[in-house]
Amino acid sequence: MTTLENAKSRSVTGVTGADLVFRSLDQIVERIHQHVSEPLFSRDLARRRDTAPTFALPDEHILKRMIILIAFSQQVQSRSIVKMIEDGVFERVFASFLPAEVAKLDPSGLRREYWNNLAALRFPRKLVSMVDCATVLLTIAAQHGSFMRFLEAQRFPVRIRSQEDLRQFWQAFDVTRSYFKRINLPFFKDFTTLCHLLQDLGFDCAKPDSIVMSTAHRVGIVVATQHTQNDRRKVVQTMQRYSAYRGIPTPVVDLYFLICGGQTDARKFVTPAYYTLTQ
Numbered sequence: 001m002t003t004l005e006n007a008k009s010r011s012v013t014g015v016t017g018a019d020l021v022f023r024s025l026d027q028i029v030e031r032i033h034q035h036v037s038e039p040l041f042s043r044d045l046a047r048r049r050d051t052a053p054t055f056a057l058p059d060e061h062i063l064k065r066m067i068i069l070i071a072f073s074q075q076v077q078s079r080s081i082v083k084m085i086e087d088g089v090f091e092r093v094f095a096s097f098l099p100a101e102v103a104k105l106d107p108s109g110l111r112r113e114y115w116n117n118l119a120a121l122r123f124p125r126k127l128v129s130m131v132d133c134a135t136v137l138l139t140i141a142a143q144h145g146s147f148m149r150f151l152e153a154q155r156f157p158v159r160i161r162s163q164e165d166l167r168q169f170w171q172a173f174d175v176t177r178s179y180f181k182r183i184n185l186p187f188f189k190d191f192t193t194l195c196h197l198l199q200d201l202g203f204d205c206a207k208p209d210s211i212v213m214s215t216a217h218r219v220g221i222v223v224a225t226q227h228t229q230n231d232r233r234k235v236v237q238t239m240q241r242y243s244a245y246r247g248i249p250t251p252v253v254d255l256y257f258l259i260c261g262g263q264t265d266a267r268k269f270v271t272p273a274y275y276t277l278t279q
Contacts, residue, residue: 018241024219025242025253028260035274044269048251053202055152059137062147064090064097065200066133070126070187078265080120089117094130099141102134129186136185151176151201159249160204160240169204169240170233191229195236199251206239206254208232211261218260 036042067090071081084090093114095101107127115124137147144150154172157165173194180189188197196207206212208227216222216235224231236250239257243250258266262275 018238021219021221021238022242022245025256028215028219029256031277032256032259032270032274035270035277037269037271041269044255045252048255049249051202051249051251052158053148053151053156055148057146057148057201059099059141059146060097062201063094063099063102063134063137066188066197067094067097067130069193069196069200070129070133071121073126073187073193074123076120076122084117084120093118094134099134099137102131103138105131105134107131132184132186133188136183139183148201150179156198156203158204161244165244166237166240170237173198191232195232199254204240204243204250206236206250206257208235211263211266212239212254212257215257215261 068081068085071084071090072078091097093110095105107124107130110118110127110131111124118127121127140147140150144153154176155168156172157168160166160169177189177191177194180194188194192208195205196209198205199207208216213222213227213232213235216238217225221235221238222231239253240250243253246253255266255269259269259274267275
């Protein structure tokens with residue numbers, strides 16, 4: 001099977017756009033490694049390298065991850081959400097994440113009873129999405145056994161190492177997203193949030209958020225500053241191609257994009273000198 005690296009190395013048409021992008025990314029990676037803050041950087045790098053999907057995960061774990069990802073969305077103060085997780089707020093409010101129990105909850109009642117503990121979410125509408133995720137998980141379980149069994153049946157490649165892997169990933173992605181739209185899975189039927197969920201569950205993917213897109217613009221993957229879904233797909237695919245080219249998982253590439261883009265939580269992985277020298 002032809003690897004992405006071998007396909008690239010056989011180019012006889014001169015310097016290609018991919019060559020230029022990969023060279024720019026190589027330079028970013030090199031600069032980051034010159035200014036890493038240890039042991040924080042190596043710990044997160046190892047965590048991202050070692051992730052892989054676990055298809056035996058129960059649906060209560062999936063619901064927990066969905067609720068947490070929804071909680072972190074829409075520019076909340078991440079430290080406040082982390083404290084809520086550490087204090088067990090979500091576990092208490094959402095019935096230990098058991099889908100059958102969470103599906104019975106009334107979002108309006110949750111707001112009345114718990115909003116003082118949940119105010120860091122910023123938007124009460126998130127409670128509706130969280131409860132509705134539980135309801136849809138029950139539908140998926142009735143049709144496919146469990147959420148992860150459904151994903152397993154789509155045949156996502158665990159790691160993308162070839163053009164065929166890339167094609168198979170996006171075929172599975174499109175089928176998955178189409179199904180989620182059909183059954184109206186809240187939040188995660190959208191392109192960017194589905195990418196995020198797959199990454200969170202250990203798949204070779206990355207979330208094309210505003211920070212990742214700003215880095216993509218910087219290295220020439222996209223030109224426009226207002227990004228379409230096709231732009232976001234192109235960015236994730238380029239990250240996957242680069243991951244295959246360098247033999248590292250896509251979530252590791254995501255780490256470099258986040259550091260380069262200056263994401264608040266990623267700035268701790270490098271010394272302040274990195275941003276002083278790259279401004």
